[in-house]
Amino acid sequence: xxxxxxxxxxxxxxxxxxxxxxxxxxxxxxxxxxxxxxxxxxxxxxxxxxxxxxxxxxxxxxxxxxxxxxxxxxxxxxxxxxxxxxxxxxxxxxxxxxxxxxxxxxxxxxxxxxxxxxxxxxxxxxxxxxxxxxxxxxxxxxxxxxxxxxxxxxxxxxxxxxxxxxxxxxxxxxxxxxxxxxxxxxxxxxxxxxxxxxxxxxxxxxxxxxxxxxxxxxxxxxxxxxxxxxxxxxxxxxxxxxxxxxxxxxxxxxxxxxxxxxxxxxxxxxxxxxxxxxxxxxxxxxxxxxxxxxxxxxxxxxxxxxxxxxxxxxxxxxxxxxxxxxxxxxxxxxxxxxxxxxxxxxxxxxx
Amino acid sequence: xxxxxxxxxxxxxxxxxxxxxxxxxxxxxxxxxxxxxxxxxxxxxxxxxxxxxxxxxxxxxxxxxxxxxxxxxxxxxxxxxxxxxxxxxxxxxxxxxxxxxxxxxxxxxxxxxxxxxxxxxxxxxxxxxxxxxxxxxxxxxxxxxxxxxxxxxxxxxxxxxxxxxxxxxxxxxxxxxxxxxxxxxxxxxxxxxxxxxxxxxxxxxxxxxxxxxxxxxxxxxxxxxxxxxxxxxxxxxxxxxxxxxxxxxxxxxxxxxxxxxx
Ligand SMILES: Nc1ncnc2c1ncn2[C@@H]1O[C@H](COP(=O)(O)OP(=O)(O)OP(=O)(O)O)[C@@H](O)[C@H]1O
Ligand SMILES: [Mg+2]
Numbered sequence: 079x080x081x082x083x084x085x086x087x088x089x090x091x092x093x094x095x096x097x098x099x100x101x102x103x104x105x106x107x108x109x110x111x112x113x114x115x116x117x118x119x120x121x122x123x124x125x126x127x128x129x130x131x132x133x134x135x136x137x138x139x140x141x142x143x144x145x146x147x148x149x150x151x152x153x154x155x156x157x158x159x160x161x162x163x164x165x166x167x168x169x170x171x172x173x174x175x176x177x178x179x180x181x182x183x184x185x186x187x188x189x190x191x192x193x194x195x196x197x198x199x200x201x202x203x204x205x206x207x208x209x210x211x212x213x214x215x216x217x218x219x220x221x222x223x224x225x226x227x228x229x230x231x232x233x234x235x236x237x238x239x240x241x242x243x244x245x246x247x248x249x250x251x252x253x254x255x256x257x258x259x260x261x262x263x264x265x266x267x268x269x270x271x272x273x274x275x276x277x278x279x280x281x282x283x284x285x286x287x288x289x290x291x292x293x294x295x296x297x298x299x300x301x302x303x304x305x306x307x308x309x310x311x312x313x314x315x316x317x318x319x320x321x322x323x324x325x326x327x328x329x330x331x332x333x334x335x336x337x338x339x340x341x342x343x344x345x346x347x348x349x350x351x352x353x354x355x356x357x358x359x360x361x362x363x364x365x366x367x368x369x370x371x372x373x374x375x376x377x378x379x380x381x382x383x384x385x386x387x388x389x390x391x392x393x394x395x396x397x398x399x400x401x402x403x404x405x406x407x408x409x410x411x412x413x414x415x416x417x418x419x420x421x422x423x424x425x426x427x428x429x
Numbered sequence: 430x431x432x433x434x435x436x437x438x439x440x441x442x443x444x445x446x447x448x449x450x451x452x453x454x455x456x457x458x459x460x461x462x463x464x465x466x467x468x469x470x471x472x473x474x475x476x477x478x479x480x481x482x483x484x485x486x487x488x489x490x491x492x493x494x495x496x497x498x499x500x501x502x503x504x505x506x507x508x509x510x511x512x513x514x515x516x517x518x519x520x521x522x523x524x525x526x527x528x529x530x531x532x533x534x535x536x537x538x539x540x541x542x543x544x545x546x547x548x549x550x551x552x553x554x555x556x557x558x559x560x561x562x563x564x565x566x567x568x569x570x571x572x573x574x575x576x577x578x579x580x581x582x583x584x585x586x587x588x589x590x591x592x593x594x595x596x597x598x599x600x601x602x603x604x605x606x607x608x609x610x611x612x613x614x615x616x617x618x619x620x621x622x623x624x625x626x627x628x629x630x631x632x633x634x635x636x637x638x639x640x641x642x643x644x645x646x647x648x649x650x651x652x653x654x655x656x657x658x659x660x661x662x663x664x665x666x667x668x669x670x671x672x673x674x675x676x677x678x679x680x681x682x683x684x685x686x687x688x689x690x691x
Contacts, residue, residue: 101633104626120618127624131615138615169589173615176590181626209579213586221590241637245644265644400633407638408645 080192080410081224082402083183084234085175085215086395087159087255087278088354092182093399101403103396104182109157110174111144113137131177141178148293162198162255162274163211172214179218186223192410193224194402196231198256202332204274227409230270232260234401239350239384241404247348248378250329251398252355254278257329261336261376263343269336275325277355283324284317305360322358326365330372337375346379352397356384436492443488446481453477468526476518479541483514486548493555506551514544 082093089105096102115135123130129140139147148155158164158171183193197212212228219226229237235249235258245265251258254277261269280299285292299318309316351365366381384394457474460466490507517540524533577585 095635096630096633099632099634100630101635102628102630104628106626124619127620129618129620131617133615166585172589177617177621181621184626209582210586213582214590217583217586217590237637237641241640245641265641396631404635404637404641407635408641411638411642412646 080406082399083195084398086253090178091399093403106141106178106182109144109155111139111147164214166210189223190225192406194227194405196234196398196402197228198272199230199270201272201274230260231258234398235352236262237404238397238401243348250351251353253353269340280321283321288317305364326368342376347376348379350382352384352394354395356394439488439491446484450478450481479518487511489552510544510547517541
């Protein structure tokens with residue numbers, strides 16, 4: 079059975095085909111919290127089914143629970159991939175990422191099971207090494223028995239959201255550490271790049287501009303913020319709106335520059351936006367406004383919500399894992415068809 | 430030489446050159462310079478202007494030129510240019526009174542003109558280099574600091590992973606990727622084994638997978654046996670033709686190559 083994996087800086091999400099016409103998602107936070115062993119009774123952690131590792135005197139609480147404990151004990155969360163990718167400087171947290179990936183992905187049911195993993199494209203505004211990240215995630219998955227393929231995160235959005243448009247259009251994922259953009263024509267990427275800014279950047283900027291703690295900014299941004307409402311100048315929401323707008327402008331500016339270097343074909347390019355930071359109310363409308371003002375060299379027909387977002391309860395963060403799953407299933411079908419073809423010709427030759 | 434010092438010196442030279450030239454011109458106006466003037470007045474005016482002009486150019490050169498990558502050549506051109514033009518002025522002083530005739534005057538013109546052109550040409554070339562050189566320099570510095578081959582990275586990842594989470598071996602390797610040494614022997618808790626990750630199921634027909642196949646291969650499943658057979662035959666013929674064509678192109682190359690050898 080094919081699978082798709084999205085290793086984000088905030089969320090690690092795995093998608094696989096369900097029993098009926100459905101997709102099953104498993105999600106964990108890509109984070110951990112370091113604590114002294116004395117702070118906690120280990121058997122208490124065990125009975126509460128909390129995921130942790132211990133090593134001499136330290137305990138690392140992993141995933142979702144790390145956030146809960148961070149509030150209670152007022153300790154800083156560690157997010158190993160904060161800058162967008164696993165960096166060579168963060169080797170000590172690779173065991174944590176490994177455990178989380180194993181947790182959501184599980185071992186392959188049979189050896190050589192197909193897995194597509196989304197990776198960030200090379201960033202245009204920083205010289206971080208994407209290759210190290212890709213190779214690490216790939217090696218981790220191979221250890222679990224998968225046959226892996228890597229695709230750009232933006233392309234995964236195109237696969238998931240632009241099927242009705244023949245996989246032609248712009249796929250954007252606005253995540254926590256990064257924003258990924260791919261312009262595709264008939265499922266083939268023409269332009270693909272990333273930007274080392276996302277939700278985290280907004281949080282950091284607002285926190286340093288207003289002097290409010292970063293956790294508080296994040297919580298206000300996620301729960302109590304809408305674009306285009308009247309916020310007082312100097313309020314936290316006002317600052318969030320300002321930096322959100324700056325992020326959108328920054329994304330579109332880079333897209334425009336990249337498109338001018340390429341020679342995109344004359345077609346309609348709808349835009350699909352996924353990722354947690356696109357959840358903010360009014361984000362899509364704002365983005366649409368800015369992108370029409372920008373006069374890109376391609377013809378933008380519309381800005382689309384992800385399918386899951388429009389159905390209300392579900393979520394734009396799943397689109398990337400879903401796109402990866404689609405890529406895996408397609409590959410699987412193609413392999414099947416090929417082996418059938420081979421068998422057929424063999425049979426014919428035997429006759 | 431330190432870039433700042435060079436720049437400082439350059440502006441000093443430039444300014445003094447300018448002042449000397451202006452002084453020369455001022456002197457010329459002051460004494461009402463003509464061809465019939467006293468030779469000493471003519472010589473003073475022209476040598477002041479001549480020296481001032483070369484100094485001005487030298488100053489510009491000093492300010493604008495960079496050390497790399499053509500620094501040596503640029504410096505040689507600059508010094509030669511300056512020496513030539515100053516020699517021109519000295520030569521002028523020597524011949525003006527007694528030998529102001531062909532061919533000496535021509536030598537003088539050639540001497541001074543070549544010095545000045547070297548100086549101004551060098552300044553212009555450096556200005557151009559600066560304009561086109563800057564972006565490429567940025568590129569090279571940003572990509573050069575961490576340049577590992579794909580193989581290096583793969584090996585390193587392999588090594589890290591094999592050591593990162595084994596219960597007894599504790600040290601991470603210290604590949605030169607800026608790694609902090611840390612001893613780790615993490616033991617995952619029982620919950621990892623005893624429970625499964627929570628999962629959510631969403632209704633989804635995943636129709637994109639089939640569409641993607643069609644878009645990528647350009648193949649359409651029709652379910653019509655006749656049509657599929659025809660398509661298959663057509664594609665076979667096309668493939669064969671392509672093969673033939675490749676062969677003939679290859680043959681052409683071969684004969685050409687053989688002809689060349691003969
Ligand atoms: N309701 C919300 N409104 C605004 N932002 C939100 C909301 N919910 C989550 N976010 C932000 O979305 C981000 C996480 O999104 P996501 O899970 O897509 O990131 P990721 O895929 O882990 O990261 P990346 O793609 O950068 O590697 C965080 O910055 C979070 O603050
Ligand atoms: Mg993401």
